[in-house]
Amino acid sequence: MDEHPDSLSEMPSNTATGHVEVPARKRMHLRTYGCQMNVYDSERMAEAMDAAGYDLTDDVNDADLVVLNTCHIREKAAEKVYSELGRIRKIKDARAAEGAETLVAVAGCVAQAEGEEMARRAPVVDLVIGPQSYHRLPELMAEARRDNRAIIETEFPDEDKFAALPARKPLDLKGATQSQRIRARTAFLTVQEGCDKFCTFCVVPYTRGAEFSRPVAKIVDEARLLVDAGVRELTLLGQNVNAYHGETQEGGTASLATLLEALSEIPELARLRYTTSHPRDMTDDLLAQHRDNPKVMPYLHLPFQAGADRMLAAMNRKHTGAEYRDIVARIREARPDLALSTDIIVGFPGESDADFEDTMAMVRDVTYAQAYSFKYSARPGTPAANLEDQIPEDVKSARLAALQDLLNAQQLSFNTSCVGKTMPVLLERPGRHDGQLVGRSPWLQSVHVASDASLLGQIVDVEITSGGPNSLAGTVHLPDTRRDARTAA
Ligand code: 5AD
Ligand code: SF4
Numbered sequence: 001m002d003e004h005p006d007s008l009s010e011m012p013s014n015t016a017t018g019h020v021e022v023p024a025r026k027r028m029h030l031r032t033y034g035c036q037m038n039v040y041d042s043e044r045m046a047e048a049m050d051a052a053g054y055d056l057t058d059d060v061n062d063a064d065l066v067v068l069n070t071c072h073i074r075e076k077a078a079e080k081v082y083s084e085l086g087r088i089r090k091i092k093d094a095r096a097a098e099g100a101e102t103l104v105a106v107a108g109c110v111a112q113a114e115g116e117e118m119a120r121r122a123p124v125v126d127l128v129i130g131p132q133s134y135h136r137l138p139e140l141m142a143e144a145r146r147d148n149r150a151i152i153e154t155e156f157p158d159e160d161k162f163a164a165l166p167a168r169k170p171l172d173l174k175g176a177t178q179s180q181r182i183r184a185r186t187a188f189l190t191v192q193e194g195c196d197k198f199c200t201f202c203v204v205p206y207t208r209g210a211e212f213s214r215p216v217a218k219i220v221d222e223a224r225l226l227v228d229a230g231v232r233e234l235t236l237l238g239q240n241v242n243a244y245h246g247e248t249q250e251g252g253t254a255s256l257a258t259l260l261e262a263l264s265e266i267p268e269l270a271r272l273r274y275t276t277s278h279p280r281d282m283t284d285d286l287l288a289q290h291r292d293n294p295k296v297m298p299y300l301h302l303p304f305q306a307g308a309d310r311m312l313a314a315m316n317r318k319h320t321g322a323e324y325r326d327i328v329a330r331i332r333e334a335r336p337d338l339a340l341s342t343d344i345i346v347g348f349p350g351e352s353d354a355d356f357e358d359t360m361a362m363v364r365d366v367t368y369a370q371a372y373s374f375k376y377s378a379r380p381g382t383p384a385a386n387l388e389d390q391i392p393e394d395v396k397s398a399r400l401a402a403l404q405d406l407l408n409a410q411q412l413s414f415n416t417s418c419v420g421k422t423m424p425v426l427l428e429r430p431g432r433h434d435g436q437l438v439g440r441s442p443w444l445q446s447v448h449v450a451s452d453a454s455l456l457g458q459i460v461d462v463e464i465t466s467g468g469p470n471s472l473a474g475t476v477h478l479p480d481t482r483r484d485a486r487t488a489a
Helices: 036-051 077-097 108-114 116-121 131-147 216-228 256-264 284-292 309-314 321-334 353-366 393-416 480-485
Strands: 026-032 054-056 065-070 103-107 127-129 151-153 186-190 233-237 271-275 299-301 339-346 370-375 422-430 436-440 446-450 459-467 471-477
Touching (some): 036 131, 036 233, 065 077, 065 108, 077 108, 103 108, 108 116, 108 131, 127 131, 131 151, 186 216, 216 233, 216 256, 256 284, 284 321, 309 353, 339 353, 339 393, 422 446, 446 459
Parallel strands (some): 026 054, 026 065, 065 103, 103 127, 127 151, 186 233, 339 370, 446 471
Antiparallel strands (some): 436 446, 459 471
């Protein structure tokens, strides 16, 4: 480890000729698993490492530093990370044979959950770093390298990681060079982290810790930096985002509604979304934002997890099926064109056929534009993992298949119902073929259009001509002054 003279903490040094010698930049390969908050965290880690002299690379074989940002929410997540580490060990050994050093860091919720155990089982790992310590990534990497030993950092420190991270400097996570990079038009922004709800199936309160909201001014500053870099649509992130209660500059407390209002004042920021919400925190002021604030998109991710009250109680969701339906009715009253998405778990311990039927009934009655559905998987350390009456795998599979048939049909039906409508679409990125762009509808659908790149980043009216299971296609309608920008379809 010690033969490389250029360490992370090394600064440009004056040579005898008086020139400033900048140490060669190194390469970092970053893999992200799981939720949108991990995507956001990876961006922040990449920015921190950029400041410490690392460029991103897509090629793991060419990386001086490999970071796995892991997810622990379901399945055998830890086992998958260990097998990935097995592959990385081979790469590290091959590079070492050629005299190149490879540092390996595991971040995210598996790192948080495994801690010491990870360094013991996978000696290839140089750093195990939990989600609350990302601001220390450069310093801890340097320490691991200097001391030639694995560093484990899974505390929940008092200091605010957001304050300690460098200011936003949006990079391209795919590792392309700056000149190739397409400016991001949409971005995630974490406003709240952690969860105090303790649903009995969920590891989040243990891996992400207690609920914490960032101050309004800090969020607005970060949003401004993102908007200055070309972002037009922001998705505010939190495990329990609608429980947001951040400090205001006047020393008061802002709700998510107040935060949305504050962000809406940034003129070039056109669209706001937020995720994930808990039904218990859909407050009236938030519903009013959906009704009155045109920048708040008519789309809401509102997990219900299970339809039966018995299951909801066993899950500690703290609401009934009827209460969930009531919230949906109120929010649709506030914003009649609102589309919903949700998360659903099948096969929670003790779930009977009748309970599952209640889940199907909820989906039939509410109707979703999109949904994520999962087989229950016991997470070590959560209360439900110890419940008797775990459901056999084949029953879970059959329920999931039936549920997904229904959800897919609803998604397709929502998409085809858009055909013939004209809607504002934020043109976000080039499509697969030349002359194609892909955008986002207000309802989070991907929309393919024929257009040259001059319209990238703009919100244009698109008449929808077809709708498939996962996306829409349409024709751009430009105001007369912009007709010249349209290319042949
Ligand atoms: N098993 C299955 N699904 C789970 N989720 C969370 N924990 C589990 C688990 N143990 C699902 C929930 C949650 C989504 C992010 O993941 O539906 O809303
Ligand atoms: Fe997990 Fe429940 Fe908290 Fe969501 S609300 S993060 S499901 S404990």
